[in-house]
Amino acid sequence: MNNVSEQLLSDVVAVIYESYPDLNAERTKSVLSAVVAKYHIQRVEEDEPHPDAEEKVRMFLSSKRLEGLSPLTLDGYALDLDIFFCHVRKRTDAVTAADIRAYLGKFDKLKMSTIGKKLSVLKSFFGWLTAEEILPRDPSAKLKTPKLEKRLPKALTIPELEMLREACKTVRQRAFIEIMYATGCRLSEVYGMDRDAINHQSMSCRVIGKGNKEREVYFSFKAMYHLTKYLKSRADDCEALMVTERKPHRRLTKRGIQREIAVIARAAGLQDKVSPHVLRHTFATLTLNNGAELVAVQELMGHSDPQTTLRYARITEERKREQHKRYLVQ
Structure with a gap:
């Protein structure tokens, strides 16, 4: 019998002896040891999970x-x-x-x-x-998720988007901005894009989104133009769509993509307003403002719940006036 089992026996007999002082401790320990010997016992350290x-x-x-x-x-x-x-x-x-x-x-x-x-x-x-019936009850069932402030996602205005475009100093930077804005992809989805997966004829690409779900995303004419220029400027054989500037060229990390976008944002004077996710927000907001159907934008963004997409439907005052004038029954 190992030391852990011995310690367990001593602890159990000590507890029993407190309630029954007339107990023969050695005899009890001997009987229990035959039972304990059938099991592998592991001590739970105080600073470790059970x-x-x-x-x-x-x-x-x-x-x-x-x-x-x-x-x-x-x-x-x-x-x-x-x-x-x-x-x-x-x-x-x-x-x-x-x-x-x-x-x-x-x-x-x-x-x-x-x-x-x-x-x-x-x-x-x-x-x-x-x-799975592993537990008889759920201790978290009665706990309510805290209410969150309903903040509208940040999105760039059309003038700010143009400022970002003009701040690009290289073909590579411009391609990054156009890809992220035109597709509305998540950072992880852009990171995983391969150049062989780009369908130049349909101006589209298939990406793997949340929950391992595959969907097709689309490039604008402007995005395809700058993407083609970027790919022609490369002399490497790396399969990734976005690669490092330094040799050996390899897939640019998610952090690397974020850094590149931040460099462009600083040059445009928008350092506190731009990130890969803000470009995704911008895609959704401007597309919805321009009259796109909610269900279509939901599919393009890979949202499983239309309520998630609806959060982006913040229209401008000008758009509201135009909609009122166009659709009000006189």
Whole structure:
């Protein structure tokens, strides 16, 4: 019998002896040792998550991986759950709603949106365990996601978009801006684009979005013109659409794309207004303002919920006046 089992026996017999002082401690320990010998016992260290929690997290992540969640999302789930169980060192079936509230209460300096995301991960985890009948109850079920401020997504105006275009100093920079604006793609989707995947005839490209869903996105004539100039300027054989400037040329990282956009934004005097996601917002807002159907924009952006797309439908005062004049029944 190993030291951990011996320690467990001593601890159990000590507890029993407190209630029954007439007990023969050595005899009890001898009887219990025969039972304990049938099991592999592992001590839970005070500064580590409970082994039961680690096992359940592995099961949860494996299930979500089969559902098609992206590696980035799975990494985020794993990190949040690891932090939670480092704070709440319990078996999953012993976790209570009070434990979760106390854990979230530690992050009083974080934005409510961030706390909401942490709670969402826990709800997904415990909800899955309950649905799989691994747990009899869901400790997160009664916890409500905090209300968030409804802020409209930022988008560039048409003059600001032109300022950004004129600030481009290289063929490469202009191609980056036009690709991100014309397609309305997420940063991760642009990062994953390959130049062989571009259909020059239909001016389109297939991308892999959230939930491993594939969709077709489209380039404008302006985007195709600057993209073609950029590709002709390259002498490398890298398959990626966006590559590093320095040799050996390789796929530009997501952080590298963000940095390049930031350089252009600074040159245009828009350093606090522009990011890859703002260009996506701009695509949605200007397209909807120009009369595009909501369902079409939803498909182009890869949104599963039309309410997500609707958040971008902020029209200008001029557009509102034009719509009133055009559609009001006199």
